[in-house]
Amino acid sequence: MRKPMAGFTLLELLVVLVIVSLLAGLAGLVQSDSGGQKARREGERLQNLIGLLREDAVLNSVNHGLRLEPDRYAVQNLGRDGQWQADKRFKEYRLPGGLRLDLQEPRGQGKEPQLWITSDDQLSPFTLLLEYHQQPLLSLSSDGVEEVRLAPVQ
Numbered sequence: 001m002r003k004p005m006a007g008f009t010l011l012e013l014l015v016v017l018v019i020v021s022l023l024a025g026l027a028g029l030v031q032s033d034s035g036g037q038k039a040r041r042e043g044e045r046l047q048n049l050i051g052l053l054r055e056d057a058v059l060n061s062v063n064h065g066l067r068l069e070p071d072r073y074a075v076q077n078l079g080r081d082g083q084w085q086a087d088k089r090f091k092e093y094r095l096p097g098g099l100r101l102d103l104q105e106p107r108g109q110g111k112e113p114q115l116w117i118t119s120d121d122q123l124s125p126f127t128l129l130l131e132y133h134q135q136p137l138l139s140l141s142s143d144g145v146e147e148v149r150l151a152p153v154q
Contacts (some may be wrong), residue, residue: 035132043138099107102129
């Protein structure tokens with residue numbers, strides 16, 4: 001009588017390798033966002049919002065403002081009475097956990113916006129840092145004339 005051989009067949013090993021590979025791939029997809037990815041996504045979101053507000057200001061002859069807090073921002077409009085009011089088309093946006101905004105040389109007192117976007121396509125010059133756990137990662141800036149630049153902090 002022949003004794004059965006101990007061990008695994010090549011087919012069994014290949015099936016196990018395929019299953020392990022699939023699980024490793026899924027684990028990579030489920031992996032949570034890193035701070036750099038969150039900062040990049042939020043920086044691009046702010047950059048696009050400011051571009052949209054510039055276009056809207058010129059097309060509809062309105063003055064927009066952006067009120068920046070460390071953990072959130074909100075769009076405002078300059079009303080006919082000269083008072084800033086919340087823009088009902090845009091809700092206040094809260095940043096995801098760990099991210100903060102740091103406006104260099106803050107302007108605007110009380111509830112006034114720090115960034116102004118006027119109907120003649122002018123933007124108040126600014127530099128805004130996006131921080132992740134108090135570490136600056138990205139910088140959004142504009143000299144007031146050209147488009148907003150998004151760059152890593154050096």
